[in-house]
Amino acid sequence: MSTTQSERLRELLEPLVSSQGLDLEEIEVDSVGRKRVLRVVVDSDEGADLDAVADVSRALSAKLDETEAMGQGEYTLEVGTPGAERELGEHRHYVRATGRLVRFRLEDGGELVARILTVDDEGIDVEVPGVKGRRPTARRLAFGDVAKARVQVEFNRKAEGKNDDKNVDTKEEEEA
Structure with a gap:
């Protein structure tokens, strides 16, 4: 018995988003002048690429037109992904953020910036940078x-397991 x-x-x-292999993260309906905007945010453990977002957008549009769930008025459908600095609220969000730097606002009023190492049913193991x-x-x-947690954008972090060209050349020279 939904009311809103x-x-x-x-x-x-x-169910339609799930059938496309994605999770429905958010739905927001806003009024912009005389128009309404329906924003739908989708994601998955592997991430949602542009093709997956386009496919689910077409499927959602067809379903909305078929059911007239948005009524008779004009509206715009926007389908996207959570973005780089997403807020973490559900267990799966923390799992997806493993390896990422996160700003935690703690229930006791403190704040902590740390990298998520592992996640289980009870909590999170993090590494606080030195x-x-x-x-x-x-x-x-x-x-x-944890009162609130948000992923932080890192511009200068090297991807794990990748060497820069200089280190690769040096290693190859040593083996020769």
Whole structure:
């Protein structure tokens, strides 16, 4: 017995999004002047590429037109992914953010920026970066200790397991 339009839309669209191999993360209906905008955010454990987003957008549009769930008025459908600095709220969000740097606002009022190492049913193992040459430290956070968490964008982090060209050349020269 859903009462809000967003809840009714979620009930209608979630099975369709799931059938496309994606998770329905958010639904938002906004009024912009005389028009309405329906924003749908989708994601998956592997991420959602442009083709997957386009496919689900076409399927959602057809379903919405077929059911007239948005009513008779004009509306715009926007389908996208959560973005780089997504907020983490569900267990699967934390799992997907493994290896990423996250800003945690803690229930006790503190704040912590740390990299997610592992996630289980009770909480998160993180690595707090060292400051001024100090080594990073490990820490355990229970989900109940986290008030809010948001992924941080990193511009200068090297991808794990990749060597830059200089290191590859040096290694090859040593083996020769």
